[in-house]
Amino acid sequence: MEEPGSIRPGGRTARVRAAVLRAAGDALAERGFAHLDLTDVARRAEVGKTTVYRRWGTVTGLVADLLTDMAEQSLPRARTGSLEGDLRANARLVRKTLADPRQGALFGAIIAAATSDTRTAEALHRFYARRIREWVPCVEEAIDRGELPEGTDAEEVVRAVSAPLYYRFLASGDPLDEATADRAAKAATAAARAGAYIKDEQARPIL
């Protein structure tokens, strides 16, 4: 038999999955990745713990599935007409997500899980690859409008917007206010205009 739930995914199976993922999200947000255990998740979801162990097996496996589920809900990108406006919308969205108690804790837990499990890490990388690709058109349109130099690596510009926010969130712990988000967008725009993200270019000094 293959993965449980793959042959009869409808009805009860789907309800159980939803309840378990919801409970896992609650538990992660409340207690963090280090204290997550499947027995507790089963209790919260009002589901037999046997089911949780059979379907997901390990903590990281459950987190990976939770992430897959989250990846399916995608948010539309902004269209403000200017590069910095679009990037600022993106930065504010990311900041809002990370600063939100539940969502932020959830992302933290997932990233923590990814550091010790390859499958979770792959799911995480796919998640961000997708999110980044969704915002790439903002940058490409800016290149077409002549706002940015030809050959600019659009994905790198998008990454540059999120990076300072995640750095604060995970490493330095500095506050994640809206000014920070706006500054991230401003800096990414400025660097892109200066040609810091031109593809295939060896990163030699600007001057």
Place this chain on the structure above:
Amino acid sequence: MEEPGSIRPGGRTARVRAAVLRAAGDALAERGFAHLDLTDVARRAEVGKTTVYRRWGTVTGLVADLLTDMAEQSLPRARTGSLEGDLRANARLVRKTLADPRQGALFGAIIAAATSDTRTAEALHRFYARRIREWVPCVEEAIDRGELPEGTDAEEVVRAVSAPLYYRFLASGDPLDEATADRAAKAATAAARAGAYIKDEQARPIL
């Protein structure tokens, strides 16, 4: 009695601490934060597990102490004479650390631990605050030389160099090659020159 080891920190106590921290680092690098358990650390360190539980108590407590220990070994900053040169040296150092199998796994594990434990998080923030402060003079000298506008937030510039590297390392999973490090330095320099990191300035559009 206060924290064990605080009254007679010499000789054996110090040896035990060193052995345990070393073993913890090995275990974290090999198996990751999720699979760390103190009994295993005690075995590796050839130390009674009672000792480990008494001194450190929990996994996150041990990780926090490991971090404190690491923070004490500080690296001197570069002095190349130009801002981008200095920042590039910093970026390459950070990249090298994160890309190194042992050191990288260790940082990942510590950051993971910090997401679910307040004390570890505080230790981590102190660690980065210190590292950032060490590189601040590079930026301040650049301001003095007239390379950067007056009022530039030096700490923010230093953070901007590390941020893209940590983002790739923890979130997106994109490769951490030297070109990425150089690009991070280049982008931070360009954004700083454009005035994106001027203090107390509301982040309004560049134009």
Place this chain on the structure above:
DNA sequence: CCCTTAATGGTCCTGTAGTTCCGTTAGTGC
């Protein structure tokens, strides 16, 4: 609507992480 069997969920079992207790070792002050 019925039959097959995928999937769930009690219940019991086991390995081991984490604790407690107490005897042993060795750091520190005199």
Place this chain on the structure above:
DNA sequence: GCACTAACGGAACTACAGGACCATTAAGGG
């Protein structure tokens, strides 16, 4: 170098996460 006791470490104990087994429930195809 002696006495005092901080700190270590072995052994035995406990609680519970994780797993095995099987009876029960309800998808999904006909």
